[in-house]
Every structure is written in structure tokens, then in C-alpha cells.
Amino acid sequence: xxxxxxxxxxxxxxxxxxxxxxxxxxxxxxxxxxxxxxxxxxxxxxxxxxxxxxxxxxxxxxxxxxxxxxxxxxxxxxxxxxxxxxxxxxxxxxxxxxxxxxxxxxxxxxxxxxxxxxxxxxxxxxxxxxxxxxxxxxxxxxxxxxxxxxxxxxxxxxxxxxxxx
Ligand code: HEC
Numbered sequence: 001x002x003x004x005x006x007x008x009x010x011x012x013x014x015x016x017x018x019x020x021x022x023x024x025x026x027x028x029x030x031x032x033x034x035x036x037x038x039x040x041x042x043x044x045x046x047x048x049x050x051x052x053x054x055x056x057x058x059x060x061x062x063x064x065x066x067x068x069x070x071x072x073x074x075x076x077x078x079x080x081x082x083x084x085x086x087x088x089x090x091x092x093x094x095x096x097x098x099x100x101x102x103x104x105x106x107x108x109x110x111x112x113x114x115x116x117x118x119x120x121x122x123x124x125x126x127x128x129x130x131x132x133x134x135x136x137x138x139x140x141x142x143x144x145x146x147x148x149x150x151x152x153x154x155x156x157x158x159x160x161x162x163x164x165x
Contacts, residue, residue, distance in 0.1 A: 038071070038072040038073070038074070039072065039073050040070065040071060040072075040073070041069060041070045041071075041072075041073045041125045041128075042125070043125060043128065043129040043132065043133070044120060044126070044129055045129070045133060046118040046120060046121075046126075046129065046130050046133070046134075046135045047135075047136075049120075052129060052132075052133050054070075054128075054129075054132055054143070054149065056149065057143075057148075060148055060149070061148075061150070062149075063150045064076075065077055065083075065150060065153055066149050066150050066153060069124075069128075069153055073123075073124070073125050074124075075124040075153055075156055075157060075160075076153075077153050077154055077156075077157035078124075078157050078160060078161075079157070079161070080157060083153070083154045083157045083158075084154070084157050084158050084161045085158075086151070086154045086158075087151075087154035087155045087156070087157050087158030087159070087161075088158045090147065090151050090154060090155050090158075091103070091155055091158055091159070094142070094145070094147060095108075095155070098138060098139075099111055102162055103159055103162060107138065108138065108139060111127075111159050111163075112159065112162055112163040112164065117135075118130055118135065124153075124156050124160070127156050127159070128149075128152055128153070128156060131152050131155065131156075132149070132152060
């Protein structure tokens with residue numbers, strides 16, 4: 001009898017522990033999902049991963065989209081037709097000579113593949129950092145040119161829009 005009660009008790013206890021663990025796991029994963037969704041953007045150097053700062057130029061405006069991008073790491077221009085059209089124009093003015101039409105790569109690598117020379121290029125914060133801060137050789141830091149950070153976001157939305165799924 002004693003044994004019976006003990007085992008019933010133990011099995012209830014183990015159910016309880018299982019339930020608590022499940023709740024905790026669900027809670028932790030929902031918190032994590034929330035963090036992934038809106039995480040402040042940390043821009044890093046393509047070579048050593050060290051953090052870089054992205055100050056605005058004199059007179060440059062922090063557009064609502066740029067502000068949102070820096071606060072959440074999500075590019076608000078993704079899928080926005082107007083932004084994509086503007087990004088394409090910027091691409092044709094500044095990038096096409098080296099990365100070719102459709103960003104398929106020429107003397108600079110393809111920007112529309114599945115893998116990249118710098119793994120961080122796969123996400124928008126990382127690609128922003130490479131464009132802003134530059135990489136080696138011909139890939140200059142575009143923060144030094146007449147391109148705004150808002151235009152970099154539009155450029156990225158254009159590049160992602162022509163990337164095969
Ligand atoms: C003068 C030639 C040249 C121009 C212009 C140029 N790039 Fe590049 N780009 C390169 C080269 C070369 C590399 C490879 C750099 C390296 O290996 O470090 C590169 C690398 C990159 C990468 C990293 C790719 C990867 O695989 O990780 C991105 C992103 C990029 N360029 C975007 C742009 C964008 C956007 C523009 C226009 C604003 C642009 N580039 C203009 C030559 C150029």
C-alpha cells in the first residue's frame with residue numbers, strides 16, 4: 001500500500017515537474033523570439049567582428065525607417081516597392097560597375113547568392129555594416145561617399161528583392 005501511494009505521488013510529482021519545465025521552456029523561448037524580433041542593431045567590422053559606430057553625417061537626417069532599423073535590426077524597406085526602386089537607382093549609380101547587373105558579381109562578388117565571403121552579409125545589419133564600413137581593396141567604405149544611411153537601407157531592400165528564394 002505504502003509503495004502504491006509513493007509511486008502515485010512520485011508520478012504526480014514527475015508530471016508536475018514536466019508541466020513546470022514545459023511552461024518555463026515555452027516562456028523562455030517566447031522571450032527569445034521577442035528578442036530576435038526587436039534587437040538593437042550591432043554593426044560589426046567584416047574582418048574582425050569588432051563593433052563599429054554609424055554616426056550620421058553633418059546634416060544627414062535620421063529617417064523613421066533608419067531609426068526603426070537601428071532599434072530592431074529589421075529593415076522596414078524590405079518589400080516596399082518605392083524603396084526598392086530608389087535602391088535600384090542607387091545600385092546602378094554606385095555598385096553596378098563592380099557587382100554587375102542583377103548583383104550577380106563581376107570583379108566584386110555576387111550579392112544575391114546563398115553564401116557570402118563575409119557571413120554577416122547574409123543578414124541586413126551585417127550587409128549594412130559592410131556597405132557602410134567597407135571591406136578589402138575595391139570595396140570602399142560608402143560612409144565616406146555621398147550615400148545616406150537611409151539609401152543603404154533601400155539598396156539592401158533592392159538587393160534582397162532580386163535574391164532568388
Ligand atoms: C570598385 C568596385 C566596387 C564597387 C563600386 C562596389 N563594390 Fe562591393 N565589393 C567589391 C569587392 C572587390 C568586394 C570583395 C571585398 C573583399 O573581398 O573584402 C566587395 C564586397 C561587397 C560586399 C560583401 C560581399 C560578401 O560576399 O560578403 C557587399 C555586401 C558589397 N560589396 C556591396 C556593395 C554595394 C551595395 C555597393 C554599392 C554601394 C558596392 N559594393 C560597390 C567591389 C566593389
